[in-house]
Amino acid sequence: MRRVRLVARRGKAETAARYTTPALEKGLDILELFASTSDELTKREVARRLGRTVSEIFRMLVCLEQRGYIAQSPEEDRLRLTLKLFKLAQEHPPVKRLTAKALPVMHDVTHKINQSCHLGVLDGGQVIILAQVDAPTSTGFYVKAGSSVDLMEAATGHVILAHQRPEICNRAILEWQRDTNEEVPPDLHKHLIRIRQRGFEERASYQVNGVINISYPIFDDQGFAIAALSVPFLKRIKDPTTAKDVRFHLQRACLEISKEIGGE
Structure with a gap:
């Protein structure tokens, strides 16, 4: 029996050795290193943390940068992880599942609040609108599905940032800075804390006068926001719907969607 086990183990070791892919392993090691830290790293720092020489990882770093997985920071000698992996994850079927589960709930909400x-x-540094449902009225305001909105001008984006992992939040802000070449609003950190404390965002639109953006997060199974459901509330004459009504139905809708996708 002992001889059989030794042979089996030797066979597994030989199989593993036969199918090793050093380049792929180095690439994955690099991606996992950047994913585990919010620090921007030089090539020497990457090599030191991985226990390798710069010459061993140089070509892999160049390849990952060319493919868009890592990028140069404003300080050109440092590298950071981009959100390309996050974008790939968005193309995964769970995103389609999120949309499929959300749309019936969204239709229900719009009929209850007439918005x-x-x-x-x-x-990256933007918010992408995956789905949109019109108000069941002849007039109204809406954000077109498929459109992109500046991260710093979107209640949806602020709500997600406020309920996300710090490293994801920081990366999104860095992406926004790189794309826009603008400074982060000085009160952003305090603003996100306030959103997290009350659980939602409600403020005047950054782009349209008279519209109040109300937004609630949709959570994954670890309690982090993967999306947000938002209503650009426009008060109509003779329509009794209030911002309080919107908050009530929107919160219930987000809890329902979170539950449907297995979130908390």
């Missing part, structure tokens, strides 16, 4: 609503996710 449009939209579902958004982070995409």
Whole structure:
């Protein structure tokens, strides 16, 4: 029996050795290193943390940068992880599942509050609108599905940032800075804390006068926001719907969607 086990183990070891892929392993080691830290790293720092020489990883770093997985920071000698992996994850079937589960709930909400609503996710330094449902009225305001909105001008984006992992939040902000070459609003950190404390965002639109953006997060199974459901509330004459009504139905809708996708 002992001889059989030794042979089996030797066979597994030989199989593993036969199918090793050093380049792929180095690439994955690099990606996992950047994913585990919010620090921007030089090539020498990457090599030191991986226990390798710069010459061993140089070509792999160049390849990952060319493919868009890592990028140069404003300080050109340092590298950071981009959100390309996050974008790939958005193309995964769970995103389609999120949209499929959300749309019936969104239709229900719009009929209860006579307002449009939209579902958004982070995409680098922007918010992408995955789905949108019109208000069941002849007039209204809506954000077009498929459109992108500046991260710093979107209640949807702020709600997701406020309920995300710090490293994801920081990366999205860095992406926004790189894309826009603008400074982060000085009160952003305090603003996100306030959103997290009360659980939602409600503020005047950054782009349209008279519209109040109300947004609630949709959570994954670890309690982090993967999306947000938002209503650009426009008060109509003779329509009794209030911002309080919108908050009530929107919160219930987000809890329902979170539950449907297995979130907390």
